[in-house]
Amino acid sequence: MxxxxxxxxxxxxxxxxxxxxxxxxxxxxxSMLKMNVGFVDRVVRVIVGLALLSLFFIYPGAAWRYGLLVGLVPLLTGLFGTCPLYTLLGISTCPARSA
Structure with a gap:
């Protein structure tokens, strides 16, 4: 072929x-780039991500602070509006669009 x-x-x-x-x-x-995170879910993700990242900078001497970098995940998924895990599981919190 x-x-x-x-x-x-x-x-x-x-x-x-x-x-x-x-x-x-x-x-x-x-399909990994389709928007599947709704508005409320996005706002919560951004707030949680910013909170975790702010703790990373508040405690500069703590050894466990690098675990707080996981806050990048909810922050980025909230900003981009797509979650790869939601895509794999077939979940979408976006409202259904009417045709």
């Missing part, structure tokens, strides 16, 4: 692509 035929068949190295109205050809679907 030639590379052109592989692209038109919908599979390239196990990845699938979805044709969209904006770009009907070779529009790769990346």
């Amino acid at each position: 030639t590379p052109i035929n592989a692209l038109s068949s919908g599979k390239v190295l196990g990845w699938r692509y979805r044709q969209t109205a904006a770009n009907p050809r070779n529009a790769w679907s990346t």
Whole structure:
């Protein structure tokens, strides 16, 4: 199978692509970047992430403070609005869009 035929068949190295109205050809679907975190969830994540990161800077001499860097995870997922774990589990806290 030639590379052109592989692209038109919908599979390239196990990845699938979805044709969209904006770009009907070779529009790769990346479900990891779809927004799946709702507004309240995002606000809570940002607050928790900032709180944990602020503790990292408040206690500069503590050996356990590097564990607080885990606050980057909720902060970034809250800012970007997507959570990889939610994607793997099929969870979405975004409100359903009406068509």
